[in-house]
Every structure is written in C-alpha cells, then in structure tokens.
Amino acid sequence: MIPRFTMGLARKRDRLTIGDRYRVGIREMVRRCCDELTPLCEHAHDRYIERSPQQVRDHFTMLRGQIVDGMFAIDDASAWADLAGCITAALQHTLDKRLYPTQILAGWQIAAGRIAQMQTGEGKTLACFLPACLMAATGRGVHVVCPNDYLAQRDAQLLAPAFESLGLSCGVVLDDQNPAAKTDLYHGDVVYAPGAVLGFDFLRDRLAETQWMRLGRSHRLAQTAMGQGRPPAMMRPLHAVIVDEADHVLIDDAVSPLILSQRRQVGRQLDDLLMSARQAAMRMQSDIDYVVRQDHRQVEFTADGFHRIYDDQWPVDDARLKRPWHDYVRAALLAQHVFQRDRDYVIQDQTVQIVDRSTGRIFADRSWSGGIHQAVETKEGVPVTAETESASQTTRQAFFRRYRWIGGMTGTSDGCQREFASVYRCCVQVIPLRLASRRCVLADAIFADQDAKVQWIVDEAVHASRIGRAVLIGTLSIEQSLAISQLFDRCGVRHQVLSGIQDRGEAEIIADAGQSGAVTVATSLAGRGTDIALDATTRQRGGLHVIVCEHHRLARVDRQLIGRCARGGDPGTARFCLAADDGIAQGRNDWFGGLIRGHVRSVGNGVAGSHDHASLVRPVDVPPGQLRQHVLDIQQNQQRNETAARLAMMRQYQVDQAWQTPRPAWQPDSELSFQG
Template identity: 40%
Template sequence: MWGILSQFGMVSARGEFNRAQAALRRVTIAERDLGSFTDEQLLRESSSLRYRAKCGDALDALLPRAFALVRETAGRQLGMRHYDVQIIAGTLLARGCLAEMATGEGKTLSAALPLYLHALSGNGAHLATANDYLANRDAEWMRPIFAALGLSVGVIQSDMLPDQRRAAYACDVTYGTAKEFGFDFLRDRLLGSEHGLLNTGFHNHGEHRAAQFVQRDLNYALVDEADSILIDEARIPLIISQFESASSAKLTAVSKWAADIVGRLEQTTDFVLDPEISTFRLTPAGRELIRRFPKPSTLAGIPVSDLYHSVEQAILVHQRFRREQQYVIQDGEVVIVDEFNGRIANGRRWRNGLHQAIEAREGLAISPVSSSAAQLTTQELFLRYNCWAGMSGTLLPAAREINSVYHRPTVAVPLNRPCQRSHWPDQVFLTAAEKWTAIVEEIRTVSQQGRPVLVGTRSIEKSAHLSQLLDQAGISHQVLNALHVRSEAERIASAGQQGQVTVATNMAGRGTDIGLGPGAAELGGLHVIGTELHESPRIDRQLSGRAARQGDPGSDRMFLSLDDEILEAGFGKEQSAKLRAAAQKRKDTRGLASLFRSAQHQVEKRHAGQRRQLIQSALRRQDQLEQLGLDPFLEVEEDASIALS
C-alpha cells in the first residue's frame, strides 16, 4: 500500500511534507483535462480507478487522478474547490500521517480526498468524529461528491439497530464516532466468541456467520479531532458492561451510609491522598474509626473491606467531584460531563462503586454495579486498521507523544491565508471575584464596539456563573453548555454576528466554524476570552483558534486568578497556597502568568506519563493473552476507570 517507513513513522515530518508537495504537482497535472469532462465521463473515470484499485494497483499511483477527480467534483457539486493546502493535507492523511490544520482551514472537505482514495478498493473507509451530529452533518455535506463518483455513504448513529449498522458499514465510506466504531467492534467480538472465532479476521469464517457481524474487516480510518480522541480520551477505555447480581439493598445501604459519615472524617488524620493513583486511602486511624462508627442493621454481613472501599470512594467524591462540573443530574440520573470537551457523555458510567457514591451524595436511587464483558482503548481500536490517519487544529504540541505511542509523524499544514489574530496580554488577578469583574468589563467594552465575543469556560457551572454576572450587568448573551449538541453547533455558527456575546464551555461547538457576520470583520472580528487555563494547553489553543479563521481579523486574551484550579493541580495544595499568600501579601500579580503555564505543563506531563503507562500495559497484556489463545478484548480485568455501557 504505502512504504514501510512512512507506515511506522520512520520518515520525518519534513520528508512527508516534501512528498505531499510533490503529490500536489502531480494532482495539478492530472486535473488539466477534467474541466472539459461531462459528469458521466467523471463517473466513468472513477469506475476505472476502482477497477485498478481492486486489481491491486498501488494507491500512490492512483492518488493524483483520484484527488483530481474529487477536486473537480467538489467544485461542481458543492461550489467548493480544494485549495492547494487541502490537497497537501489530503496526501498526508492518505499516507497515514497526523495533519495539523488550523481552525477554519477546511478539514471536512480535505477528508473527502483520502476517504475516496482508500474506498476505491471496495474495502471501506471510516471517518471517526466527535459526536453523532457532526458525523451525520459531514456525511450529508460530502455525500454529493461521493455519489457523483459512484461511491455510497453510510452514517453510524448511536440509536441504530444492528441491521442499520450493517448496512452503513457495507457502504464505501462510513461516518461515525470513535465510540460507536469501538462498540461495534466489541459487539462483533463478543458474537465471534460465541462461535469460537477469537482471532482477528473472524469476519471471514463463512458467509452465514459473517452476515451476523455488523462491521467488515477494518481497512482505513481517518480520525477527526485526533488529539481529543487519541490523547485526551486515551485513558478512558470503551467498555461493554454487564450488571452484577449482587444485592441492591446492601449496595444502597453501604453507599448511603458512607455518604452520611464522610463529612466527619479529617484529611491527614483519617485519610490521605495517594499521589501514585490520584485517589484517597484511609489511614490506620481512619479504618479504626470506620469500625467504631454506628452502623444500621442493613450493613450486617458486609465485609469490613467493602466498608473501607465504599468510604474511600465517598471521600473521593466529597473532595474532587462537583455537580455541574464533572457531572449533571438529568431525569433523576447522574450523567457524566466529559472533562476534555465539556459535553454530556450519555451511557458512560464511573466504575468500581464511584458512580454509586455520587448517586448516594445526591440522594438518588442507587444503580446496580456493573462489570466488564469486553473493552478496548481508542489506541487499540485504530491500531486494528490496515491504515489510519488523524487531523486536528492542535496536534503539534502532542507530536512527540503521538510519535512515541503511534510511531508516525505529525505534520503542520500551511495556512491558506496568513493568520491575523492578535494576542492580547494575559491578565492575572488575586481573586476569582476580581477576575470575573474584569471579564465582564472587557465583554462590555468589546461588544459595544460591535465586535462579536466568545468566552470559554472550563465547566457548565462556571458558564452559568458568568451568565448570571452578564445578566446583572445588562449584557445580552447566549450560553452554550454542551447539553444539546445539535443546537450547540447551530448557535456557535452564529456567534460571529456583530455585537453577539457567546458564553460556552471551552470545547462547545468544536467542529463548527464561526463565520463573521456582515461588517464584523471591519470592526476587528471575533474576540475570544479564556477564563482560566485548561489542564491541556491544546484545549486553550483550540479556543483561541476560533478567532481569525481563514485570514479574518480577530483577537484573544486569557484571564487568570490565583484561585484557579490549575495551580493546585500542578503544584499541589500546599505549594499553591504559599504562592497565593505571597502574592496577596505584596498585592502584585505582575510576572505570575508564567507560573500558570508552568503548573499546566506539570499536569500535562503527568497525564502524558499515565497515557504511556496505559498503552504499554494494554499492549503487553494483549500480547500475553493472544499467546495463550485468549481474546484480549474479552478477558477483562476490573479496575477503577471510567466505563462506557
């Protein structure tokens, strides 16, 4: 297919970029005669390429004409002709690279190029995006291009039945989410285990059995928002759960008892933080206290070790979990808010009793504990494909980690037009109250100039807090808190109108461009305000990148305070308290902005280490189980990670 060196990341980013530039010249030559072709002639040319691909012609040889066909067809069907930089991006993605494309540079249109090329063989090509809405939107948007060239397009949605999924995967190009692709892989795996087909490629074991699987063998995947899926969510495995038959009455009793007594325990005396696994452990004195606490008769017969565990989970909830930050309550149930994208994670559950501890604190009905029937990580999923690639606007900061884990280069794609974003100096305040006051004043000043303003927050709770302050100040605005993905995308698209103020969680509307309304560019374009640093600098960069797309003017500024969570997360509670006290004593915050970036770096470094350990452990375990003839995705070890059910 492609050279061994590029497939395993042994070719430098510069070498891949040079190859992509050379491919652009070949595409330009290959498209010279296509302008005079009729639509029927373009379709026949596409059929010829499909025949050659199925006969084994190398994709590298087919690329110039294939890309030329897609470029010409996109111009006719959508009125959008690929820019040269999009051809470069498409080449990188076809070759299995990670391509960084800035916000607004046309990733959706660029993706049509490698998807078409890899679908020519008839083995399918998948695009994995962030949510069902974007999958359906992008599929419908690109469908006219593929249809005009004789290729079918399918979409996977979370509420689909198996027959509908099977039909979507049978199409030449299939759009969906990484989560749905992973779950379908696991469900097929479970089905295969029932027939004794535990090895890779069990789809090939007879037509009758293969017809029961929804997926075909995995050929090519293109991962949109690749840093979010491959890096940020790498610590969260995809899991198919099964509920255990343990007594629900005892589970309810111990969870509620632990929630009732947790407030009577003191840190350092009764429990301590275990820095190795970022959770809390009872001290010997704490365990003694638990044994002496009065207990209702409903706890009779429950092992003391289970009591310790339930109390430790209750401590973790009490110390670290906040409603409207890590979770929300919907229809009487705890629903997780994804920490990286701010979106509601329907179907996801914390494991090892943590979910039940939160339900107990909130006074909700206690749900059954679940165990894992099958699981895999996103890394394991995409490594099963014959070839895969990824794209995002914020990949370069993670390039070293991506290369160490996935063994492939990350290449920056040049901008189609020079960036005109202006970065305003960071503002640092002693307290959060002072910071919020300054943010409201900047919103007032900039919006009164007629410029649109986008404000990013780290949580739903803080979006609501800022909204309340804006209401008190009489500033009209809209709030996007990622509770409703479809309306979120539609409303974020209108955030570039003159004078429009939009408050959103940092990742709300990701995947949707903010186009400037009439007259907004002349006034200075979109102004983006960050209200605190995220644990990952890539998410801050993604937020600021919403401004000044495609050569438009724009600006951004970050507001910080010594109360921000990032300081404690990076330096610890004691050190961050000392920094806060010293700054408040001298009443001067000048020069402190670098401390926030340093704390952020410490958190990102710690998370990167955890991700490396996760994939190394998963790969070792996978090798060991396969050597024993076992399925590594079904022989699941229980742990305390987050589950998807």
C-alpha cells in the first residue's frame, strides 16, 4: 500500500509546471552531486571553447528549446554540465574571462535557490552570469538586484554582450525611465535593477489593477467597449531573482517599507504651523517639560509640559492640522535633539536626504513619516515638502517572498543563516577561497575617549602612507568622517572622503584607494561593490591597511569592511579601534565602557609599541581583558535581538494585511512620490 504522504507528494509533483520542474531539477541535482558538477562543467567548457560563438549560440538555443518544451534531461548531471559549459564558453568568447571553479560552484548554489557566501574580491559579478542564464532559459525572465543604480548599470553594461551572444536580452531598469521603456525591458530575459525600483514598479502595477477592479463590472465593460480596457502591467509575473549583497537587501532592509505615496497638499501652506511648533518646542525645558529617550529615539512629555503645549497662544485648533498639536511639537523636539545633521541626514540641493545610520548610504527618495521630515526641514530652513499619504505599500521582505525562485550572494551572511532559512527558505552555502587569504588582523587599539582615538588614527594613517602603504579608514557616520578629514587638513595630508552618495564618482575614488600613499576616509559601506586595485608599490609594501574607527553593532558589517584588504591573494592588514565612549559601549552596554577605561588606566591609549613598520605587518598580542571577545558577545546579542524584532514585524505585517480595510479611492491628479 502506498503511504498517504507519498501519494500527496506525487499529486503535488504532477501539478508542477515545466518551469517549476526545471527549477526543482537544478535544486535536486546540486543537492545530490554538486561536487561532480563543477569538473564536468569545466570539461564541457573546454569542448565548447573550441567552437565558434555562433555554434555555441545555436547549441544553447537548442537546449533552451528543450527546457521550454519540458524535454530537457533534468535528472542527468552531464546534461546540466553541458548546458553550463555552453554558458561559460560564451562568456569567455565575449569577455575573454574564464570562470574559476569557485565561481562556477557559487553559480550552481545560486541557481539552486541558495545564498552563496563569497568573500570580498572573489568575483561575484561574473559568478552571477551562470545562474542568470540558467534561470532565464525558461523564458520567464530573471531579475538581478544590485545595491544601487551605478552598480546595476555597471554590471549590465559589462555582461550584456555575453548575454546577447547566447540570444538573451539584457537591460537595466532605473527609476527615471518612462513606463513604456520599463515595460519593454521587463519583458526581456535578464533585467538588472535596484531592489527599490522593482518594488515600486510592482506597487504601481498593483495600484493600477486595484483601481481598475474598483470601477465595477459594468463600468469595466463600458471602458473595454470604448477601447480603454484593463491597464497593461509593466512587469511580468515575478519568477526568478538573484540578489547581490543579499544580507543588506533581504535582512537589514527586510522590514523597511516600500510606500507609493501621493501628495495632497502643498507644503508651504503649513510653514507657519511648523514654525509655531518649533517655537513652542524651543521654549520648553528638558527634564521639566519633556524627556528625551536617545536609546529609543523618542520624546516623552511630562504633565506640566503637556499642559504648556496647549496654551492659548498656539494654533491648537487650526483646521489645517492633520494630527493633534502636541504631535507637531514632539516632531520639532525630535528634529532638534534626536535627528542630527551629517549623522541622520545631509542637506543637498536644498533638500533633506536621509542617511542610513548602519551603512552611511544617502537616500534621496526616502522621507520620515509623522511630520518628522517636515520638522527637520523647518529646523534647517530649507523648502518644506508636503506630507504624503500611502496609496500602496509593502515591505521588501514581503515583495521578495513573491518570487518563485530566489537566490543570492554576499560576503557577510554569518549570523543570518536561520533568518534566510525561515523567511526565504534559502540556506547559506560557504564558497571556499580561490587563493589563501593573506589578511593580517592587528591588535586592537584601545582608548579612553574619542579625541585620543581620532588623533591616533590620523597618526597611524600618516605613518602607513609615508612608507608606501594605501590606507582606508572606515567610519560609522558622515559626522565622524568629517571630523577625521578636518584633522588631515590641519596636518596637510591629501586624502579623499566618501559620503555614501553611491554614484560613479564615488566608485572611481574607491577604485583608486589602492594607490601607494593614498588615504581614503569612507563610511562602512561607501563604495561597496567596487574592487580596490593595488599598484605594485602598495603590494610590495604590505598592501592596503584598513583602520576601523569603531565597531559596528553587527559583526558582519565589520567583516565586510576589513574584507576590503587582502582580496584575491593580495597582502593586507586591518586594525580595529575601540574607545570607552563608542556607541557599542553605550546604553545597556555601559558596563563595557568601564572595562575599557580600566584597561586604558593599566596599559595606556593605543596599542603596545609605536607607529613603526613592524606594528603594521604583524599582530601584537592583545592585553588581558578579552575586550575583543566582549565585543563579539555584544554583537551576537544585537544580531539575535534584531532578528527577533524583524520576525515579529513580519508576522504583524501579515496580520495587518489580512485585516486591512479598503483604502480611499485614488485621486488621479495627485502627485506620486516615493518613500523607502
């Protein structure tokens, strides 16, 4: 008798489409014989590289026809290797680049719906080519998600000739393109785009469909009879996606909302109200009328303060108020005491642009809700934008879970394995290094306060640059970068500062950071995705020296920063700096600041030894106290807390979506804007 669960699996397998069987076939083949696929693929590559590009294209077209018709031998490892060898040969024919075995292995893991953990500098851009072709072979298209517009354009421009040599179309979708151009690109085989652009276009399609369905059946029939039927969707059904920097996109930004907004009133109509709210906030006294909770980024009113807000002199009954008057005053206090310039936001082109505090990236298309953004604009004296109301929204996590086939790659997925598996059903596969790492992590430099730490960092960077090393100083905020830059200016040291704008100029600066004597100051993830190429002198003198000004709350961001040195077999060193007043030693972890001060009293500031050449090429024994282990413990606790918080927000979002009430009808004349 056949067990009941076996019969259920058989019925489910019978319901799979051809594309689903193909996807499951890759997953099962990689699970069973992944170690055999890579050498078989290299043998097939050697056969196809001797053929002409046209012969390779014809063979791939024939194999693609078999896949679409359901005739491809998904249970035969040699058939998969033949397909992969054809793809890698086309890449070498076009770009004269042969994939390393580690890149082929990563490609198989991504195609199998896993997260490939590849160390920085191992060639993730080229490794993406194999899984993209495998996914696009079904004819349903594949989306390749890049961290920003520049990287999407760069990668698409690099690999487009290779895709086209196989008969696959490749394009890049950006936010400023018109809907007709986007529609054509989305119906191509391979689409490169930032994740937010894909999410907003999905929301636009969903909003248009919602408005069409709200017209009513008779109205829809009448519109169709007049030739104005259902609005065409820009995007095809979401099928396959490859996510670059998967930890940042799928984990860090998982619960960040994608909100398609509509503006309903002009911002300057509220200028006087916002100014009155700021004047009321400035007249209040801290700890008497209100209490600032920096840990939670909140402001709480006392009983006396709450009564003072509603004095007769303030416009508490103004008809233009969209919220209670005290919410406007609270927003003004938050803008004054919590949200700080060059840390939480920057001013560019007379606009307030939000800074991601965890990465240093600047987002021009994001705005704070609840009137906070308008309060910050009033504080800075820039034109006030109108508040927006949500027309359609989702989270990045909910959006990416809509794809039937998802894979990704990153260099820093440690600590996220459970979340990848539980949320996206993707396991993490560590890809071995192509060459042994020559990175040397030096002894931590310990300080009593920020001033001593910053001065020591400048001295260390100056010494390293004078002996021919290239230096990269990683900071946690733009404010910290500017403070270090000012010290360099006083010393007359030439240097570059990266602020996280994420454009072509920033990528060019970070690419030149490996030149002998170069000094670069950058936020943690500024220039991420761009290789730092070393010149001969830098390589001979010990490679790139990375100085981490302050530990990030997440250990994987620290690993990503020091991963910029010693890439691809190059030499390199890295050093962490730790001060008693660092963010990691504040709040609940203030006990750690006491340990650091005790260490400094017994040993002194900095590290054992002076700024000599030996201290920059070999590690020094860390003094007793196990401060580094305490840092790792704090970071692990933070990782667990953030994971639990994201999972709780995901469950709450699902409940809210299930019980969501109908939204007001959309007004066609409203102006659409974006929020991240």
